[in-house]
Amino acid sequence: MSVSPARPRCSVFIAISADGYIARADGSIDWLSRVERAGEDYGYKRFFDSIDALVIGRKTYDTVLGFGEWPYADKRCIVLTRRPPVAPRSNEVFFAGAPTTLLEQLAQQGVQRVYVDGGAVIRAFLAEGLIDDLVLSVVPLLLGEGVSLFAGRGVERSLRLESSESFASGLVQLRYSLART
Amino acid sequence: MSVSPARPRCSVFIAISADGYIARADGSIDWLSRVERAGEDYGYKRFFDSIDALVIGRKTYDTVLGFGEWPYADKRCIVLTRRPPVAPRSNEVFFAGAPTTLLEQLAQQGVQRVYVDGGAVIRAFLAEGLIDDLVLSVVPLLLGEGVSLFAGRGVERSLRLESSESFASGLVQLRYSLART
Numbered sequence A, B: 001m002s003v004s005p006a007r008p009r010c011s012v013f014i015a016i017s018a019d020g021y022i023a024r025a026d027g028s029i030d031w032l033s034r035v036e037r038a039g040e041d042y043g044y045k046r047f048f049d050s051i052d053a054l055v056i057g058r059k060t061y062d063t064v065l066g067f068g069e070w071p072y073a074d075k076r077c078i079v080l081t082r083r084p085p086v087a088p089r090s091n092e093v094f095f096a097g098a099p100t101t102l103l104e105q106l107a108q109q110g111v112q113r114v115y116v117d118g119g120a121v122i123r124a125f126l127a128e129g130l131i132d133d134l135v136l137s138v139v140p141l142l143l144g145e146g147v148s149l150f151a152g153r154g155v156e157r158s159l160r161l162e163s164s165e166s167f168a169s170g171l172v173q174l175r176y177s178l179a180r181t
Helices: A030-035 A042-052 A058-065 A098-109 A119-129 B030-035 B044-050 B059-065 B099-108 B118-129
Strands: A010-019 A019-021 A053-057 A076-080 A092-094 A113-117 A133-139 A161-164 A171-177 B008-018 B021-023 B055-059 B076-080 B092-095 B114-115 B133-138 B162-165 B172-177
Touching: A010 A030, A010 A042, A010 A119, A019 A092, A030 A133, A042 A113, A042 B055, A053 A058, A053 A098, A058 A076, A076 A098, A113 A119, A119 B008, A161 B162, A171 B172, B008 B044, B008 B118, B030 B133, B044 B114, B055 B059, B055 B118, B059 B076, B059 B092, B076 B099, B099 B162, B114 B118
Parallel strands: A010 A113, A010 A133, A053 A076, A053 A113, A076 A092, B008 B114, B008 B133, B055 B076, B055 B114, B076 B092
Antiparallel strands: A010 A019, A133 A171, A161 A171, B008 B021, B133 B172, B162 B172
């Protein structure tokens, strides 16, 4: 009888406007350009190098497909969706089950840290207590309207501030951890 | 012919959960207690001493009435509401007109800095480009649901980060200024 490996650590690393939006109503993220600075990636590469797999939602997937080149070729990528899969662009796979089931499978495959991305997927993982750390990069802008990261109907969760860092661009990065429930 | 004095500086100083709520759905702010620390007011007294007048919404007013003692006796306090006024508890007055009209009157009265409080009033002032600075004290907590500070249907506004400070409680205070439009 084998012991199940612990579930992978699940991490969010996302940019939000100061009023809590992750995209305009039409999905566009053009406004992120105001904090683009040469030689400054706000820790993204270090974070990305630390993860073994991505779990993204269908909207994020469709957005990424629009970028042209598939950026995640060297990572496992799971698209969490109940909609019909499309022909994969690269190595991505589609999964229609529950987050906990997916994490059990990933643990069996040796995955230790997962990058959870996309509003709906982040909210689903948060609701089930599956997010371990949350990095919010707050862009100095009120978008006024758009796609909310936190769209209500969520569950109360205590956060522990691990660090906060501000950058010359006006971006403030808040790093939180969540206790496992 | 007299020259109109410049409109007062309009300032927001408000605590929000990391998911952007200023109160639970029932209006309660009990969750602020998790960042209460003896001897630490997160700059509130200094801010409050710098303002000449408060402009608050009806919901905030009703909440403040529930506190028992009226806390704003030594400041002008204007309740922005179209609902029928009640008998004032103290020196508060009711105003049903436009924010710009109110600010013109306050300027004539020598008011130099206004504390704008309450979600609806803050949004109304933001929509008209009347907010000059915005201090967001981000409480380390996801409430999951509640009263949003930014409830959509707003206008895009550029922010300039003036400072960011983190506290032992996990609260991070973001200080932004807005250009006058």
